[in-house]
Amino acid sequence: MGSRLKPAATNPIITRSKRRNMPKDPSIRKVMVIGSGPIVIGQAAEFDYAGTQACRALKEEGVQVVLINSNPATIMTDTEIADRVYIEPLTVEFAERVIARERPDGLLPTLGGQTGLNLAAQLAEAGILDKYDLRLLGTPLSAIQKAEDRELFRETMHAIGEPVPESWIVESEEQLREVAKICPYPAIVRPAYTLGGTGGGVAYNEEELLQIGRLGMNLSMRHQVLVERCLLGWKEIEYEVMRDAANTCITVCNMENLDPMGVHTGDSIVVAPSQTLTDKEYHMLRTASLNIIRALGIEGGCNVQLALDPNSFQYYVIEVNPRVSRSSALASKATGYPIARVAAKIAIGLHLDEIENAVTKKTKACFEPALDYVVVKFPRWPFDKFVTADRRIGTQMKATGEVMSIDRTFEGALMKAIRSLEIGAIGLTRRGVAALSDMQIEEGLAVATDERIFIVAEAFRRGMMVEEVAQISSIDPWFLEKIRQLVEMETRLRLHARELRDLIQNPCNGHPAAELLRTAKGKGFPDAMLADIAGVDELALRRARKALGIEPVYKMVDTCAAEFEAETPYYYSSYEQGESG
Amino acid sequence: MRALLALEDGVTFEGEAIGAPGTVVGEVVFNTGMTGYQEILTDPSYAGQIVTLTYPLIGNYGINEEDDESRQVQVSALVVRQVCEHPSNWRARWSLREHLQAKGIPGIHGIDTRALTRRLRAAGVMMGILTTELTREEALRHLQASPRYDQFNYVRMVTTPEPYVWDVEGMKPVDAPVLPDTRYRITLLDCGLKYNILRRFAALGSRVTVLPCTATAEDVLATAPDGVALSPGPGDPALLSDIVAQVRRLVGKVPLFGICLGNQLVGAAFGAKTFKLKFGHRGCNHPVKDLRSGQVTITSQNHGYAVDPSGLEPGMEVWQINLNDGTVEGLRHTSLPIFTLQYHPEASPGPRDSDPYFAEFLRLIDESRG
Numbered sequence: 001m002g003s004r005l006k007p008a009a010t011n012p013i014i015t016r017s018k019r020r021n022m023p024k025d026p027s028i029r030k031v032m033v034i035g036s037g038p039i040v041i042g043q044a045a046e047f048d049y050a051g052t053q054a055c056r057a058l059k060e061e062g063v064q065v066v067l068i069n070s071n072p073a074t075i076m077t078d079t080e081i082a083d084r085v086y087i088e089p090l091t092v093e094f095a096e097r098v099i100a101r102e103r104p105d106g107l108l109p110t111l112g113g114q115t116g117l118n119l120a121a122q123l124a125e126a127g128i129l130d131k132y133d134l135r136l137l138g139t140p141l142s143a144i145q146k147a148e149d150r151e152l153f154r155e156t157m158h159a160i161g162e163p164v165p166e167s168w169i170v171e172s173e174e175q176l177r178e179v180a181k182i183c184p185y186p187a188i189v190r191p192a193y194t195l196g197g198t199g200g201g202v203a204y205n206e207e208e209l210l211q212i213g214r215l216g217m218n219l220s221m222r223h224q225v226l227v228e229r230c231l232l233g234w235k236e237i238e239y240e241v242m243r244d245a246a247n248t249c250i251t252v253c254n255m256e257n258l259d260p261m262g263v264h265t266g267d268s269i270v271v272a273p274s275q276t277l278t279d280k281e282y283h284m285l286r287t288a289s290l291n292i293i294r295a296l297g298i299e300g301g302c303n304v305q306l307a308l309d310p311n312s313f314q315y316y317v318i319e320v321n322p323r324v325s326r327s328s329a330l331a332s333k334a335t336g337y338p339i340a341r342v343a344a345k346i347a348i349g350l351h352l353d354e355i356e357n358a359v360t361k362k363t364k365a366c367f368e369p370a371l372d373y374v375v376v377k378f379p380r381w382p383f384d385k386f387v388t389a390d391r392r393i394g395t396q397m398k399a400t401g402e403v404m405s406i407d408r409t410f411e412g413a414l415m416k417a418i419r420s421l422e423i424g425a426i427g428l429t430r431r432g433v434a435a436l437s438d439m440q441i442e443e444g445l446a447v448a449t450d451e452r453i454f455i456v457a458e459a460f461r462r463g464m465m466v467e468e469v470a471q472i473s474s475i476d477p478w479f480l481e482k483i484r485q486l487v488e489m490e491t492r493l494r495l496h497a498r499e500l501r502d503l504i505q506n507p508c509n510g511h512p513a514a515e516l517l518r519t520a521k522g523k524g525f526p527d528a529m530l531a532d533i534a535g536v537d538e539l540a541l542r543r544a545r546k547a548l549g550i551e552p553v554y555k556m557v558d559t560c561a562a563e564f565e566a567e568t569p570y571y572y573s574s575y576e577q578g579e580s581g
Numbered sequence: 582m583r584a585l586l587a588l589e590d591g592v593t594f595e596g597e598a599i600g601a602p603g604t605v606v607g608e609v610v611f612n613t614g615m616t617g618y619q620e621i622l623t624d625p626s627y628a629g630q631i632v633t634l635t636y637p638l639i640g641n642y643g644i645n646e647e648d649d650e651s652r653q654v655q656v657s658a659l660v661v662r663q664v665c666e667h668p669s670n671w672r673a674r675w676s677l678r679e680h681l682q683a684k685g686i687p688g689i690h691g692i693d694t695r696a697l698t699r700r701l702r703a704a705g706v707m708m709g710i711l712t713t714e715l716t717r718e719e720a721l722r723h724l725q726a727s728p729r730y731d732q733f734n735y736v737r738m739v740t741t742p743e744p745y746v747w748d749v750e751g752m753k754p755v756d757a758p759v760l761p762d763t764r765y766r767i768t769l770l771d772c773g774l775k776y777n778i779l780r781r782f783a784a785l786g787s788r789v790t791v792l793p794c795t796a797t798a799e800d801v802l803a804t805a806p807d808g809v810a811l812s813p814g815p816g817d818p819a820l821l822s823d824i825v826a827q828v829r830r831l832v833g834k835v836p837l838f839g840i841c842l843g844n845q846l847v848g849a850a851f852g853a854k855t856f857k858l859k860f861g862h863r864g865c866n867h868p869v870k871d872l873r874s875g876q877v878t879i880t881s882q883n884h885g886y887a888v889d890p891s892g893l894e895p896g897m898e899v900w901q902i903n904l905n906d907g908t909v910e911g912l913r914h915t916s917l918p919i920f921t922l923q924y925h926p927e928a929s930p931g932p933r934d935s936d937p938y939f940a941e942f943l944r945l946i947d948e949s950r951g
Binding site: 279368576 | 611614616619620642663665668669670672692694695696699860864865875877904905930931933
């Protein structure tokens with residue numbers, strides 16, 4: 001092309017692209033990013049993922065990136081990710097030395113998890129940000145405080161009319177009597193400062209509250225209990241939302257926890273998008289989430305957790321994470337929308353409608369992804385390594401990792417997720433579960449553990465009804481019905497094991513079992529399990545399946561449900577009678 | 582029961598029937614919203630269309646008694662990947678399958694809806710036929726012999742036969758007493774309205790008089806409105822020159838608020854032409870930019886036609902545009918109390934971010950009253 005021969009200064013194309021590479025705020029030329037330090041339970045590799053994306057996004061905008069992190073087993077500390085990498089302890093002392101040496105214009109703390117946020121707060125408090133004229137980019141510290149400080153958060157929610165669960169601090173018999181008269185039942189009683197929360201419980205009436213409250217106060221080192229509206233059994237819904245400095249807000253996706261309120265979202269099986277919410281409920285909670293991110297003044301991404309009554313429109317705001325989190329990593333991969341990348345660009349002043357949608361390359365980052373598939377996240381617990389550990393899961397996260405799967409149906413996605421766990425399960429069966437007594441099964445439905453989903457399946461195998469299981473577990477019947485159907489399919493397969501074996505020996509599409517095999521694959525049954533049921537070799541089954549033309553198609557994750565052409569090759573498989581693409 | 586969906590380009594999809602048996606012809610379109618199928622089914626702007634939902638699991642929360650957006654199911658047929666037989670939601674009364682059967686609407690499930698959507702994206706919306714009784718060849722022959730979507734005046738078919746009134750207590754006869762705290766009298770020309778437009782106006786203290794689309798400017802003014810709203814509606818706006826003529830006669834006499842088709846009618850009244858989009862805007866995630874404030878809003882959309890702003894008379898300006906394709910999403914007059922939106926501030930389904938425009942129209946009325 002002729003234009004390439006022109007000197008750069010007069011080439012209009014180059015001039016334009018140069019301008020595009022200029023950060024929106026020209027005073028920010030060098031940015032320091034805080035990494036997340038070592039991996040611990042509750043804060044894993046998701047922050048390396050977010051930080052790496054952010055470093056790249058900043059460099060794309062022509063910003064020089066200085067990184068400080070103490071964890072060598074990270075991508076972000078690779079020398080080509082940031083311009084300068086400091087492997088140093090994430091303390092005020094060391095951070096100050098790096099700041100003094102590098103003199104960055106801005107500090108981006110919201111991508112390094114809680115560690116990054118804490119360090120930034122300490123640097124601000126110690127006056128180091130002021131001393132070196134270092135601007136905090138993205139969400140201001142005041143907004144983070146508003147989200148993380150219990151009282152400030154409640155005040156902010158009250159101010160914008162978003163409901164938070166009512167709660168009372170009780171320190172005397174008189175107060176207890178007063179609260180017992182006005183609080184909604186059931187109420188949860190939590191003694192303050194006791195080991196492992198002993199002495200707490202759920203009170204269903206005034207009398208029980210007095211009883212549990214008195215016991216709790218006696219057990220508490222400060223003679224103090226917290227009485228709170230009990231939301232156990234409510235639906236737990238999350239929204240990933242983003243806001244830019246121009247106050248434009250979007251939701252990246254919403255997610256529904258299969259395990260209802262009471263199980264930490266990190267320990268819960270989660271689906272995206274929500275499955276049991278009507279449009280009215282979906283948008284009621286979406287609107288609430290946007291109101292919240294606006295009220296907090298977050299610039300970047302945040303995660304809003306809400307509890308929704310399964311029998312009314314009543315809801316409560318539970319928690320807000322004012323930064324990228326485990327959930328945003330999941331939401332990014334579930335939708336194809338790069339939350340950390342966009343958050344980094346917002347932090348240096350770009351607006352959502354100025355950021356390109358990196359997947360379609362045609363549309364902007366200012367939109368809401370439309371999914372045409374189902375995503376299942378399944379937690380991975382370390383109980384295989386810690387065999388004596390308490391396997392019950394609750395409000396404190398115990399999972400050390402997670403897997404995610406995508407399919408066109410929930411059944412397919414769930415079956416894939418279970419296989420991905422690498423716990424030796426290839427379907428909804430788990431060693432030991434079949435040997436449990438009926439009473440143990442009922443107990444296993446009521447108390448959430450890492451094995452609950454397998455116990456649910458076993459309950460259906462023993463003829464329990466969806467309504468019964470729902471009653472005991474508080475899991476929404478929609479999810480239970482899907483699991484029941486998987487169990488039903490498994491039973492049908494066992495019933496037709498002989499026909500299936502015959503089909504595998506003589507694969508032809510007119511065979512009566514051919515349709516059964518096709519349906520089973522459509523529901524996500526793996527070859528290994530089918531071969532086991534049919535009593536044949538897995539390879540033989542696979543060969544026969546292929547001979548019958550039962551093969552997966554590969555569909556694209558494109559952020560827009562095929563409305564626009566996508567450039568990014570990001571795929572998932574599905575046994576559906578259709579085409580790839 | 583088997584069902585067959587055939588497109589006019591000869592592409593066919595075979596699946597299972599989920600609704601009433603029979604054969605229907607319509608324009609095949611797709612909607613990318615992940616919730617809201619009940620609202621979509623009853624939205625009159627889908628009259629004459631075979632609607633594909635790109636989200637694969639449909640019917641999860643069933644059908645309830647409250648979320649209908651008009652008096653009947655309006656789509657010609659429904660196309661989904663997987664229909665849910667056991668819905669779960671506290672308000673659910675019927676399953677989607679039962680509902681379609683009861684309402685006599687055919688549907689198909691078990692087809693690759695993403696493949697269908699990609700086809701429509703590449704080739705544009707096209708005519709199609711859904712049948713539970715014809716062979717592929719018969720279906721394609723029948724389709725070829727059928728009239729096309731843009732030959733029908735669907736607005737005439739979906740408009741209310743009789744005027745009625747709507748306030749916070751719901752639908753009422755026109756002579757119903759005016760509630761004491763009524764602050765605004767809105768008259769709405771019904772070209773295929775969604776109930777939520779009426780609900781939103783009513784919630785803000787309005788009494789809405791709904792008139793059939795055949796009402797003249799005199800009929801409208803005879804209701805003594807503080808403001809006039811023009812509703813959404815189905816079909817090609819080029820067929821509606823009679824309504825456009827009435828709108829033109831209302832200009833300058835009363836504040837005007839055009840929604841969706843109403844945007845096109847006002848645009849046409851100010852000299853603009855409309856054109857057909859390749860595959861329309863149907864979904865809950867369309868970013869729209871307000872050119873005056875620079876603010877971007879996520880909107881709920883359902884339209885197959887757009888206003889070509891090149892012919893707009895002076896005074897009428899492009900106010901909002903779609904961030905994806907730059908098409909007109911709203912018009913605003915520089916001196917008269919008139920504004921329009923091409924999308925759905927009433928949401929239902931979709932985001933409620935543009936709800937404040939109802940209040941803004943009422944403010945405009947306050948200002949014009951002086």
